[in-house]
Amino acid sequence: MIVAIDGPAGSGKSTIARLVACELGFSYLDTGAMYRAVAWRALEEQLDLSSPLPEESTKRIREIAQTERIDFGFADGEPLPSKVFIDGKDVTEQIRTPECDRAVSPVSADPGVRTALIQQQKRFGMEHNAVLEGRDIGTVVFPDAECKVFLTASSRERARRRALQNAAKAGRDTATDAEVEAIHNDILRRDEYDSTREVSPLTPAADSYLLDSTDMAIDEVVAVIVELARERQRQSQQVGKTSKSAAEQVSKTSKSARPASRRQNKSEAKPASRR
């Protein structure tokens, strides 16, 4: 089963998606970290990432996305992976810098980069019961995900949360107004970029559950999504049982069941590991 959590920058997807995955006992994939890892490599190689992307840079970032291995690793004692590696190098900290925040927008807007990374994301989702978080999981990567959530919050609240997170990393328990303001401006810029780009713009899937977390505590948001996922899981098990018993009825009452080729096609539609 796939739980797809999409939403804008700073909506709390990572925190929420991890807690949901823990609660459900599912694997977890932070797809934004994959785009960030490619952007980090581009920065390391000092590629020109100005807009429009020069041809040389485009060619190279596609090559990186297609050929360099992106892995996730576990920090001591953590139940879910939080470390990010590209080509064997640990870039967990480096991909979260403001420089990487800026570089990732043009990199993630490139169709060639997206195709390469989406392929890996699909493979991951087919091999595990998983929570995947990003911008296009419910619309492009897994349009048939059983449970889709579009998580949002006001841009001010998202900026406030991000600023507090940064302050905590620096050992402080408050953020200044200037810090919140700078992050707010960056969030507005990324919202605009993510939702107006040509390929996979950030937009809720028509069948996603819209969750505005502006006035909600983390626990409440997690509880809502876990309940939704369990309900969807029960529904799909019910559908599975119903169609199984209908199939048994058909095979008991009729020797002329549907041709094998058609039955085979149907079971191929969803890989066994996701059922």
Ligand code: DC
């Ligand atoms: O979620 P994040 O801030 O770590 O994402 C980093 C960037 O990658 C962000 O600019 C949007 C982009 N992204 C994307 O285009 N598609 C995804 N599935 C995930 C992230």
